[in-house]
Amino acid sequence: MLLSELQTGEKAYIVKVRGSGAFRKRILEMGFVRGQEVTAILNAPLKDPIKYGIMEYEVSLRRSEALLIEVSKEKRDVSFDNLRTINHNNISRVEKHYLKSCKREDNSRTIAVALVGNPNAGKTSIFNFASGAHEHVGNYSGVTVESKIGMMRHKGYTIKLVDLPGTYSLSAYSPEELYVRKYIAEESPDIIINVVSASTLERNLYLTTELIDMDVPVVVALNMYDELKESGRKFDYKTLGGMLGIPFVPTVGRTGEGIPQLLDKIIELYEAPAERRKDEVKIPYGRVMEKSIAVIQNELQAKNIVIPEMSSRYVSIKMLEKDKDIDEILRQNPKAAELETICDKERQYIEKMLQEDPESAFTNARYGFIAGGLKETLTEKTKFSENTRLLDAVLTNKYVGFPLFFVFLWIMFEATFRLGAYPMEWIENGVGWLGNMFRVQMQEGVLKDLIIDGIIGGVGGVIVFLPNIVILYLFISFMEDSGYMARAAFIMDKVMHRIGLHGKSFIPLIMGFGCNVPAIMATRTIESRNSRLITMLIVPFMSCSARLPVYLLFVGAFFPRHASFVLMGLYLFGILLAAITALFLRKYLVKGEDTPFVMELPPYRMPTLKSVFIHMWDRSWQYLRKIGGIILLASIIIWFLGYFPRNTEHEQMFENRVIEINNLTVDNNEKEKLLNEVERLRNTSHQENSYIGKLGKFVEPVMRPLGFDWKISVSLLSGMAAKEIVISTLGVLFTGDVEDQQSLQTRLKQEVYIDGSPVFTPIVNIGFLLFVLIYFPCIATIAAIKEESHSWRWALFSVFYSTGLAWVVAFLVYQIGSLFIA
Secondary structure (H helix, E strand, O other): OEHHHOOOOOEEEEEEEOOOHHHHHHHHHOOOOOOOEEEEEEEOOOOOOEEEEEOOEEEEEOHHHHOOEEEEOOOOOOOOOOOOOEEHHHOOOOOHHHHHHHOOOOOOOEEEEEEEEOOOOOHHHHHHHHHOOOOOOOOOOOOOOOOEEEEEEEOOEEEEEEEOOOOOOOOOOOHHHHHHHHHHHHHOOOEEEEEEEHHHHHHHHHHHHHHHHOOOOEEEEEEOHHHHHHOOOOEOHHHHHHHHOOOEEEOEOOOOEOHHHHHHHHHHHHHOOHHHHOOOEEOOOHHHHHHHHHHHHHHHHHOOOOOOOOOHHHHHHHHHOOOHHHHHHHOOOOOHHHHHHHHHHHHHHHHHHHOOOHHHHHHHHHHHHHHHHHHHHEOOOOOOOOHHHHHHHHHOOOOOHHHHHHHHHHHHHHHHHHHHHHHHHHHHHHHHHHHHHHHHHOOOOHHHHHHHHHHHHHHHHHHOOHHHHHHHHHHHHHHHHHOHHHHHHHHHHHHHHHOOOOHHHHHHHHHOOOOHHHHHHHHHHOOOHHHHHHHHHHHHHOOOOOOHHHHHHHHHHHOHHHHHHHHHHHHHHHHHHHHHHHHHHHHHHOOOOOOOOEEEEOOOOOOOHHHHHHHHHHHHHHHHHHHHHHHHHHHHHHHHHHHOOOOHHHHHHHHHHHHHHHOOOOOHHHHHHHHHHHHHHHHHHHHHHOHHHHHHHHHHHHHHHHOOOHHHHHHHHHOOOOOHHHHHHHHHHOOOOOOOOOOHHHHHHHOEOOOOOEOOOHHHHHHHHHHHHHOOOOHHHHHHHHHHHOOHHHHHHHHHHHHHHHHHHHHHHHHHHHHHOO
């Protein structure tokens, strides 16, 4: 029978995995090997994908993928040929080029350490605790999408910690796998810390077997050891470590327990002689495969074919597995064709003798080796936690899963607006007080205008939204750290499938609500290049935190009674545009294969206050740095362009008019009214004749069909660098009362044309908000798209497509809306 035929709650045993390519490789590495027990746990709300339990963890598969896996209700005996550890001394193990990479200066006091492990194993928690860095820790696959470096001192040594991307194996089927393997081979770190989740040992130790194959010095950090003890298990990790020739150190990353001992073990291994450090075991693959490995190994040595920093045994294994990256490297050698012929014969020999392809045979052998070791050292569970099962029964329920997800989003936006309103008002009053103080204390002049209208007016208009940013990141951090983010991907998979993507693409999109740049980098966890490209091109339609101040300014000023619904509507409209764009790209520009959906569903974990607050503080600090950097600079530039040139004759004309009004014999109220009107005309005339006014007038014809005047046009133009600059530009252009530093919201609501009609009508406001949502990704986002797609073509496509689409949407809103609202 097929895995897709299993009913909820039923168990079966893997017989065979069909299919080919990256999907088959990944599914084997994740534990779907011959003889392994698998349980159907539940269906997503739309009946697809399905959550399965295997090797004490949970994974999500679509029905189309489950159709490729044969299972049986009856357990079949699985035996492996001669699976005992082999000591290095029994075979020719290390070439001269490899030993050279292990040499070090005796007086060296710096140890290069790389952290390697599965997603959700807790690498970044250990990295943060050990190095004091504040990298974000999320409870789903793909938080660390590039290497992070931290430095620390321990017992007289400087330890350089490098946190590498989470990966299930060292194959070449995904960017993070290839990145980790190349880093280990090319950078030759002194020690590898293999972070292993103690609660899912069988699956996590697969990566350990590949590190053993690579012949690198390894220390295993047995992380989340508290969860293993809570399950009632006993693990003789010292015996298993002795079998593997690798030291095991129990740790609890989030509390720091065991990390000092881990660092001690690193120093101990580093100080050992190189020969002793390499005196480890090898993973045995049985008589048949060992014979083929030896044949290829001998051919490599006979032909003097060497891949720097990789042992011939490891290269031989990867050749038999048809590793794409190794094949590509070997093709550059003139003797590669002859070697490939021999390798093909050995693959056929393995398939004939074992009745399965070499890729499956090596994977089965590794898991067989792991199972044998754990059988001798790990006891069965005696205590079972039902928390994850019970929560999933509600949060992924077919009736309430989707409503709960959207209720959660609504609560997030409601809290962002309502709770943030109080501290926002305090900061706003503080900015107003500061502006009025400078207005009263300073003498008239250029410096006074720069400080009040340029710096305070521009920067102050942005900084008031800091509390809202903090609250938004609080919710996003909770979703990531608790494990709910992975469930959002699970329930959204069928919807994403309709636009040619899958649920894993939904995670970068949700991350995009915080910042588009790390969201685009997070697309590296998507195996298919086409799906990865489409996802990174639609991420800019997610309303990042930089757009949030613009939304809050206009929503608070013009839609206060329906603020949370307007906010949620903007976010949902961005998601809708992303879906339409994905369909367009998949159909016309980025055609390619459908992407399999294979994703681990980690257990729910209560986020620690420390982790949540670190995340909030880091993001808030980035926001403040942006205010003190690019936004401050932009505000000064915008003020300069709006302040100059100074037309003395024009100014004198208005001064004469002021003198005339002061000499009039009218009551004080009437006189004040006339003076205010002159001041308004003076400001308007000066702005229109300033440099920025001329720029605005130049672009206004293009923007006038959208209902935007030249000031709005200039603010959108400046927002191309960073969306927060839209606010600072509006703060500079729409200056307040001469005697009072009014809030920007008040100034916008009071702004009128010469005929007295309001500048910001409901239709203009809606068009403006949608334009800000859609148009021109910020400079950092464009750079990220270029970097991840390795092409300026797609970065420029994102610029022109999004800006063109923004113009069309705002045009339709204004023109159609004007037909119904006078």
